[in-house]
Structure formats: structure tokens, C-alpha cells
Amino acid sequence: MGPFIVQVRARLESLAQPMYVLYSDFPLVDSDSLTDFDVVLQCPPNLRRWIQPQVLFKLDGRSLFEPFPQDTAFPLFEWGLNWCVAQRSHQYLMLHAAVLEREGRAILLPATPGSGKSTLCAALAYRGWRLLSDEFGLFDLERRALAPFPRPVALKNQSIEVIRRFAPEAVLGPLFPKTRKGTVAHLRPPASAVRGMDEAVFPAWVVFPKFTIGARLALRALSKAQAFLRLAHNAFNYEITGAEGFRAVGEIIRSCGCYDLSYCDLDEAVAEIDRLTA
Amino acid sequence: MKDRHSVQRLYRCLFAVLAMPDRLLDLKEREWDDLLTVARSARLFSRLAAVTQSHGFMHQVPARVAGHMTAALRLAAHRQQKMLWELQHLERALREIQMPILALKGMAYLIADLTVAKGRIFTDVDLLVPRAGLAEVEATLQAGGWRSEALNTYDEHYYRQWMHEIPPLQHPDRGIEVDIHHTLSPLTSRIKVDPTPLFEAAVSVKGYRVQVPAPADMVLHSAIHLFYGGEFEQGLRDLSDLDFLMREFATRDSGFWQALMTRAEALNLERPLFYALRYAYHLVGTPIPTGMLAKTRPFGPGRTALKAMDVLLGAALVSIAPGARTMGARSLLWVRSHWLRMPPGLLLRHLLRKLGGHRKQSAQ
Structure with missing residues (x-):
């Protein structure tokens, strides 16, 4: 893996x-x-x-x-x-984020509670993006790039039906009701994700998604300073990697466009990300 | 599945590699896999990583291994930094106090910059203060914000009456456990240590107000901790500590072995010294002069008791062996070690209790 x-x-x-x-x-x-x-x-x-x-x-x-x-x-x-x-795995700066790639450039979707990260990640994986990972943005501190770690994407509750409708070709595993996170079903990573799992990529965008029922689609640019703090806070091992983690977050933020994305409709969110990254 | 003997062989291989890291370069993939498993299960992986790094072999070991080693060293460095930060806070809080204070174990190894500290993760700051100054130190730290967990009367009694330390303190901002000792072993223990000579022989460390025990005292304390502490969870790590300490001190000072012997006699710690030398020599391969082994033999128990101790210790150490690969051997050893640890009546009661516990779980 x-x-x-x-x-x-x-x-x-x-x-x-x-x-x-x-x-x-x-x-x-x-x-x-x-x-x-x-x-x-x-x-x-x-x-x-x-x-x-x-x-x-x-x-x-x-x-x-x-x-x-x-x-x-x-x-x-x-x-x-x-x-x-x-x-x-402290050979990496481990971000709690989904990572996808298109034309050699990666987008990072850091998770915050209720962000809808996995749903958006699964949707993008069926609209022309290669899935690197849903849970771990593994930034290799030696090679200075994101290492793919494709795994089944855990979809929770309503997301399961949303993705079934969004991508009927997606393969889902069995439903697990009553886990700590409610009902969970796993999405099989597309074959392209597994084929490309040795190809590390450098990120070009950091987008913090936020799913709210009834929300109007809105993409808002973040200042580098804001984005830095939020990405650092998002890492599992920011403290442990110390100065190296600090430098890595700086490197990512400097070379990425950083945004907040508020959405409700999945198609609209995917289209907005396409526009941003075109 | 590996039997007990091949597990012992793997441990010997691990200790041999720690002593002679050149051997790392000849390992095959399969052997690496076994070595990593035993190293992790003995809590010696980050020490192996430190040894690999300090010999400049990081780029010669398989990339997969080097990645894990880098990760382990980063974690150890982070933990050590946190411990040193806690020590700084402690030194600042205690700066007005006029009494000798010794850092013990992990903290002592770290600030004295010993090889044994490289990659060594420890979780408590252990300090030794004179018994007469205990109340003052405790009050000062309480005033500085350190708190001890609320204990029931029994626990409080347990620490104050029977133990060699006061209830552990923690500063809520940092959460690191600070143990203030006034001697090296529980007051109820068969081993009694008068700490006064330890303060007299203490060694100052540049940049710190606290001191560390003299080399021989460090070794003897480590031996008491391992052989009389009753915790074998980290037994192999502790045994490796003894190995690293003795190797380093003997290399630095040709008079070390004699000093160690004299010191053990002066402190009435002949028996712990005997065990330390015996098991470091037999299980780890520490290069202890044969004269030392012969001279300390009279400090040991009688033949039967010694045989029992050999078996008991071997079992206790190997029973923390990598479970995944030694499941069968381990289940047998568990029963066996209990048999060795307890008289039959007590064992029966213990087992009934365990079984009762499982029943309760099932019923829930």
C-alpha cells in the first residue's frame, strides 16, 4: 500500500x-x-x-x-x-488530509470535523483526479513530495448514498452499521490510484472544504499566514517533526494556492475545483 | 512460528548488532524483518536506529528500514527535548533550595551525554533528594504549580510508608511525570541503600544545577531497578542499558571494574552487582573480565537458587518476545512463568480470579 x-x-x-x-x-x-x-x-x-x-x-x-x-x-x-x-511514520510530515493529483500537480484537502473531506475526495477520484490518499497527506521529508497511500475511502452515513448516485460505477464494500462513526462503507480505490501509488507529487493547492446543508458555494482565498497555521494544526506529528515539520509546512504553503471552500452540492464543488485548477 | 530457542537466538543477534554494528551490513531481508520485530518488542528499536546512525550506516541499510529508523530517532529526539524542558522548569523552581539533587536513570544518562541515552525514550523525570529535604522540595514544587494526582488514603500510605519516593508530581501545562526519590529502592525491599554516599560521589554536569551519580553508582542503580524492581516489561531494554553503561565506563576508565566492585561492597549491593554482571555477560555478551565474574561469584545465591533465577529470568525476559511469531511458545511460557512465579496455591487463586474476570466480561 x-x-x-x-x-x-x-x-x-x-x-x-x-x-x-x-x-x-x-x-x-x-x-x-x-x-x-x-x-x-x-x-x-x-x-x-x-x-x-x-x-x-x-x-x-x-x-x-x-x-x-x-x-x-x-x-x-x-x-x-x-x-x-x-x-x-515520522519520516513523513503526516497531514490529516485527502490528496489527489491531476497533470502532475496535487490538491490537498485537509480534514476538519464535518468538512466532508472523504465525500469530496471520493467524488474527485471519479472526475478525472488520481487518488493519492484519503486520510494521510504523507509529505516525505527527504524527497520533499507527497507520497501516495491509496486505501479504501471510508464513507459515513448519508455520504454512502451520495457517492452511489454520484458515481454508479464505484465499487463499495459491505455496510457496517453502528460503528463509532455511524454506518460506514468503504469505497474501493480506483485502479488508477493503485497503479500510480509509487508516483510522489508536489502539492499546488490547499483547499479547506466545509460542507454545510443549504450553503451557497463559496471559494475564498486564504492568507499564507492563516493557511500555515491551519495546515500545521492539521498535521498529526507537527510537534514531533519539530523544525523540519515547520519548514515542510512553510514549503507547502509558499508554493500552493490556499482556499476555503464552502459547499453543499457535490457537483458544484467539483466544478469549482476544476475551475480553480484548470 | 518460532520456538523459544530461536527467539533467544534472535535476541543474541540483536545484542551482537548493537555491540558490533558492522554486522548490520551483512543482513538479508528476512533477517532484517526478524531483527526489527525483536528490536521493537524489546523496545530497543530506537537504540538500534541510534547505533546505525552514529556509525554512518543509515544509507547502507535497506531504505524501508532507514525510513523507520529516521522516524524512531525523530520521536526520541522530540521526547528527550520535552524531558529537558521539564528539567529546566524544575531547576528554575528549585533554584533557591540549598541541597544536593541528583538526576537518576534516563535523565542522568541524557544530561551526562552517555551513549546509552542515544535514542532512549523515557517518560519520567527521576530526581533523588536527601530525605531531610523531601518536604521542602515537595512544597516548593507544589507552590510552583506541580500537582500530585488525588490519591486515596491507601495509595498515599503506600507511597509514604513503603516506597522510595513521594506520590508522582505533574505540572498541568506539560503533563510530564516527576518522581522525587529519597533513596534508590522501596523501604520494604530486601535491598537497603543509604543514599548519603551517592550524594558524596555525585558528578556535576556543565550547564545543569542537578548532578548525576558516579559511574559505578549508575550501574548499581540500574541493576537494582532491573533485578529488584519487579517490572520485566522493559527488562531487555534495562539489560541493554547495563551493557551500554558498563562498556562505556570500562572504555573510558581502566579502573572502572575495580571501582565498581569496591563500590558494591561499600554500599552492600554485592548481590545486584552479581546479577548485573552474570546476565549482562551471558545474555547480552558484555565484555566483562573473567576475573570479575569469578570474584563476584560468592556474592550470588546458592546453586539451586541460582539455577531457578536463571530459568526465571530467561523466561521473564523471553516471555515478552514478539508474540505474533511466537504465539504458541508464548502461551506455554505464560503458564510456565506463572508456575515459576507463584506457589501452587497462589497460582490457583490467581487463575480462578482471571477466569472469573473473563466470565464477568462475557456476561456483560
Whole structure:
């Protein structure tokens, strides 16, 4: 998956099914390869395996979280892997942002609560943009570019139906009702995203999306100073990367056009981004 | 799945690489994968990264590994910076106080700029103050904004009556745990240390008001912590600490081994010294002069007790081995280590309690 090789071991139908559907385009590597994350999902060793079975997420043999209901093994895997990446991967400045690319230039969509980032990201991925990542803007501090990390896009609640209508050709995994974030379904990353997952890109735009029901479409330019603070705040490891993180955010902001985008209608938002980036 | 012996072999490989980093250059992909797994599980990955970096091998190890090493070193540097920032605040708060203060463990290694501190992540600031000055230090820090968590009477009693420290303090702005000790081991422990000679032998560090223990005292304290602390969660890391400390001190000062021996006798810490030398030598491969091993043998327990300790310690250390690859061996070891740790009656009670806990969970 992008820069990482993940070893997953489990004997769970509830994990295998969605994995086959949502990771079908990803390459497999030889089992002797060096892996970045060694993940095991298994039942906790207790009597619950017979009633309301549960599942544990283990990294390097250590159990990390409280057990989840076994039928949500796949969302647990996705969420757990994100957690592992965020904990360890300080070779990158990790932005909590969606990243897409067109004609060699990338757009960053940083997440804020209720931003509708994943929905907008999924929509753009079906309108001519290559998906680099929905959750992680991985800015490689050595190569000074964004590393793709394509993964299934987690769509929540109403977004699931919105994307089904917006892109009928999109492949969605099973619905997981009653997760902590409501009902979740995952969008299989388009094949182009997986094909291009070794091609790092430099960003040209930073757009902070904000979804509000009934909002009029509005694109507003941000000052560099405002955008800097908001992007720095958005990074998972801004503090840990210290001076290097500061320089990286500066580099991104200096070379990007920075905007606030307020929207309600997905088609309008996509058209506005097309106009901006044409 | 790997059995216990191959896990031990992997640990030996890890320790060998830490001592002779040139060996990193001969590793194959598969071996790297195993080495990284054991290093992470022993909490020695960032030390491995620091050793790799200081030998200039960062560009010779696989790029995938170098990426993780860079990440681990960044994290360690960030954590160490936070700890030093806390120490600055502490020094400012305590500047009016007229008494010797020693930084212990991680903080001491860091400010004394020892090799062992490179890539070493620690989470508490440990300070040693004379018992007579404890109340003044505590009051001064409270006045400076540090707070201890609200404790119930039992916990308060536990710390004040039985422990070697006061309840941990934290400054709400920074949240770093500060432990103020007045001796090196719990008051209830079989090991009793009079801290006065530690203050007398303390070493000043340029740029700091706090001092650090003398080399031999650092080693002995690390040994007490590992062999009498009762926490094996970081056992291999602690053992590697001992290895790094002894190697560095012995290289700097040819009289170190003799000084260590004399000091252990003066402080009545012969037994911890014996364990430190024995297990550093056998499990890590620390180059301890054979004369030292022979001379300290009488400090150890009798043959049967020693055998038991060998098995117990081996099991305790290896039972934190990488679970993913050693699941089977580990389950067996868990049972085995409990058997070793507890008399049968207590074990039975312990197991019933555990089982009862699971039942309660299932019923919810």
C-alpha cells in the first residue's frame, strides 16, 4: 500500500470478504519481504468466541485496542492500520488530509470535523483526479513530495448514498452499521490510484472544504499566514517533526494556492475545483 | 512460528548488532524483518536506529528500514527535548533550595551525554533528594504549580510508608511525570541503600544545577531497578542499558571494574552487582573480565537458587518476545512463568480470579 508493506494474518471470514473486494487491485509481495507493519487480527482468548464473538488488533504481537465485535473486523483493520501509521511514520510530515493529483500537480484537502473531506475526495477520484490518499497527506521529508497511500475511502452515513448516485460505477464494500462513526462503507480505490501509488507529487493547492446543508458555494482565498497555521494544526506529528515539520509546512504553503471552500452540492464543488485548477 | 530457542537466538543477534554494528551490513531481508520485530518488542528499536546512525550506516541499510529508523530517532529526539524542558522548569523552581539533587536513570544518562541515552525514550523525570529535604522540595514544587494526582488514603500510605519516593508530581501545562526519590529502592525491599554516599560521589554536569551519580553508582542503580524492581516489561531494554553503561565506563576508565566492585561492597549491593554482571555477560555478551565474574561469584545465591533465577529470568525476559511469531511458545511460557512465579496455591487463586474476570466480561 503506497510506501508500506503490510503483513496481515487472520482467520476471519468477516475480514477476508471485504479485503478481497476492497484491496483486489493491490499487489502481493513475497512473504519473505521486509514488512513495515505486522498485523494480526484474532479472537481474544476468552469464552466470548461462542457468543457475540470479538476480535483483537495486534501489532508486532501486542494487542493495541479493546476488542471489537467480530463482524466489524474490517473497519477495525482500517482504523487500526491508520493508527499504526500515525504512531510510527515520522519520516513523513503526516497531514490529516485527502490528496489527489491531476497533470502532475496535487490538491490537498485537509480534514476538519464535518468538512466532508472523504465525500469530496471520493467524488474527485471519479472526475478525472488520481487518488493519492484519503486520510494521510504523507509529505516525505527527504524527497520533499507527497507520497501516495491509496486505501479504501471510508464513507459515513448519508455520504454512502451520495457517492452511489454520484458515481454508479464505484465499487463499495459491505455496510457496517453502528460503528463509532455511524454506518460506514468503504469505497474501493480506483485502479488508477493503485497503479500510480509509487508516483510522489508536489502539492499546488490547499483547499479547506466545509460542507454545510443549504450553503451557497463559496471559494475564498486564504492568507499564507492563516493557511500555515491551519495546515500545521492539521498535521498529526507537527510537534514531533519539530523544525523540519515547520519548514515542510512553510514549503507547502509558499508554493500552493490556499482556499476555503464552502459547499453543499457535490457537483458544484467539483466544478469549482476544476475551475480553480484548470 | 518460532520456538523459544530461536527467539533467544534472535535476541543474541540483536545484542551482537548493537555491540558490533558492522554486522548490520551483512543482513538479508528476512533477517532484517526478524531483527526489527525483536528490536521493537524489546523496545530497543530506537537504540538500534541510534547505533546505525552514529556509525554512518543509515544509507547502507535497506531504505524501508532507514525510513523507520529516521522516524524512531525523530520521536526520541522530540521526547528527550520535552524531558529537558521539564528539567529546566524544575531547576528554575528549585533554584533557591540549598541541597544536593541528583538526576537518576534516563535523565542522568541524557544530561551526562552517555551513549546509552542515544535514542532512549523515557517518560519520567527521576530526581533523588536527601530525605531531610523531601518536604521542602515537595512544597516548593507544589507552590510552583506541580500537582500530585488525588490519591486515596491507601495509595498515599503506600507511597509514604513503603516506597522510595513521594506520590508522582505533574505540572498541568506539560503533563510530564516527576518522581522525587529519597533513596534508590522501596523501604520494604530486601535491598537497603543509604543514599548519603551517592550524594558524596555525585558528578556535576556543565550547564545543569542537578548532578548525576558516579559511574559505578549508575550501574548499581540500574541493576537494582532491573533485578529488584519487579517490572520485566522493559527488562531487555534495562539489560541493554547495563551493557551500554558498563562498556562505556570500562572504555573510558581502566579502573572502572575495580571501582565498581569496591563500590558494591561499600554500599552492600554485592548481590545486584552479581546479577548485573552474570546476565549482562551471558545474555547480552558484555565484555566483562573473567576475573570479575569469578570474584563476584560468592556474592550470588546458592546453586539451586541460582539455577531457578536463571530459568526465571530467561523466561521473564523471553516471555515478552514478539508474540505474533511466537504465539504458541508464548502461551506455554505464560503458564510456565506463572508456575515459576507463584506457589501452587497462589497460582490457583490467581487463575480462578482471571477466569472469573473473563466470565464477568462475557456476561456483560
